Amino acid sequence: MNGHCHGRAQSMERFLEISLLILLYDTKGYGYLLMEKLENFGFSSEQMNIGSLYRVLRKMESSSLVASSWEQGAQGPKRRVYEITDEGKRMLDIWIQHVRRRKETIEYLLETYETTIHDRMN
Amino acid sequence: MNGHCHGRAQSMERFLEISLLILLYDTKGYGYLLMEKLENFGFSSEQMNIGSLYRVLRKMESSSLVASSWEQGAQGPKRRVYEITDEGKRMLDIWIQHVRRRKETIEYLLETYETTIHDRMN
DNA sequence: TTTACTATATTCAACTTGCATATAGTAACT
DNA sequence: AGTTACTATATGCAAGTTGAATATAGTAAA
Numbered sequence: 001m002n003g004h005c006h007g008r009a010q011s012m013e014r015f016l017e018i019s020l021l022i023l024l025y026d027t028k029g030y031g032y033l034l035m036e037k038l039e040n041f042g043f044s045s046e047q048m049n050i051g052s053l054y055r056v057l058r059k060m061e062s063s064s065l066v067a068s069s070w071e072q073g074a075q076g077p078k079r080r081v082y083e084i085t086d087e088g089k090r091m092l093d094i095w096i097q098h099v100r101r102r103k104e105t106i107e108y109l110l111e112t113y114e115t116t117i118h119d120r121m122n
Numbered sequence: 123m124n125g126h127c128h129g130r131a132q133s134m135e136r137f138l139e140i141s142l143l144i145l146l147y148d149t150k151g152y153g154y155l156l157m158e159k160l161e162n163f164g165f166s167s168e169q170m171n172i173g174s175l176y177r178v179l180r181k182m183e184s185s186s187l188v189a190s191s192w193e194q195g196a197q198g199p200k201r202r203v204y205e206i207t208d209e210g211k212r213m214l215d216i217w218i219q220h221v222r223r224r225k226e227t228i229e230y231l232l233e234t235y236e237t238t239i240h241d242r243m244n
Numbered sequence: 245t246t247t248a249c250t251a252t253a254t255t256c257a258a259c260t261t262g263c264a265t266a267t268a269g270t271a272a273c274t
Numbered sequence: 275a276g277t278t279a280c281t282a283t284a285t286g287c288a289a290g291t292t293g294a295a296t297a298t299a300g301t302a303a304a
Contacts, residue, residue, distance in 0.1 A: 022231065031282070052260090106224065153252065173255095176254090
């Protein structure tokens, strides 16, 4: 039910979804691997929990942002491998615009903070 | 229980708390007024709900980030007026560092997105 | 006395999250 | 064959967060 105009604008989950869509834009990926790649996006394996990752991937599949299939890796159990869909690309495009606005907001906040503190120092 | 090392790193609520501390750094303020000022920080009065604002202000008082007192305005009912505490300033200082890191993460995400999309275009 | 506005606060249902746990295949060692 | 370790996916539950609606109440003008 979370289109681009409804629901919470930018929760951690939304940020996670966006990161995953970017990672999957290039190449397919499965949970455990994506987990590692997510570190670059600020989801360190300490604070990021694997259960949430699998949950959000299933949710993204149910809303057709990604599609999955089972693949046998070199060793270990089968992997559920995800790839991005056209709908996923379309949604990423929309969500990225929100991220840009969020970036501006953060910049405004930091500037305001620095101005406020600086004025206090003098 | 949310010190600077525990709990969710940057929910909307945390972002709201930081914005409020910055607003209160300069001058005292009360709920209804702060509501308007928050627009600059990306909390538009449409999407921002006043109930959440009052809730978070009370919570911030209970954790000693702000202190409140009742004041009679020019007209209308009394206002609960908040001011920042030393503890609030200390916490803001810590949280701002998190925001800076978050800004970097967002920049990384946007750069990665643009690179990914650009590569696809050629 | 009714309507509108300012102002604060609470309730409730729905959703989100972290943590723990369950399940299970592979692989190495004994 | 049994144990341990590792890879991999998934679910259950308690606690926390949120949005929307509602409650309360003072002021002020019609």
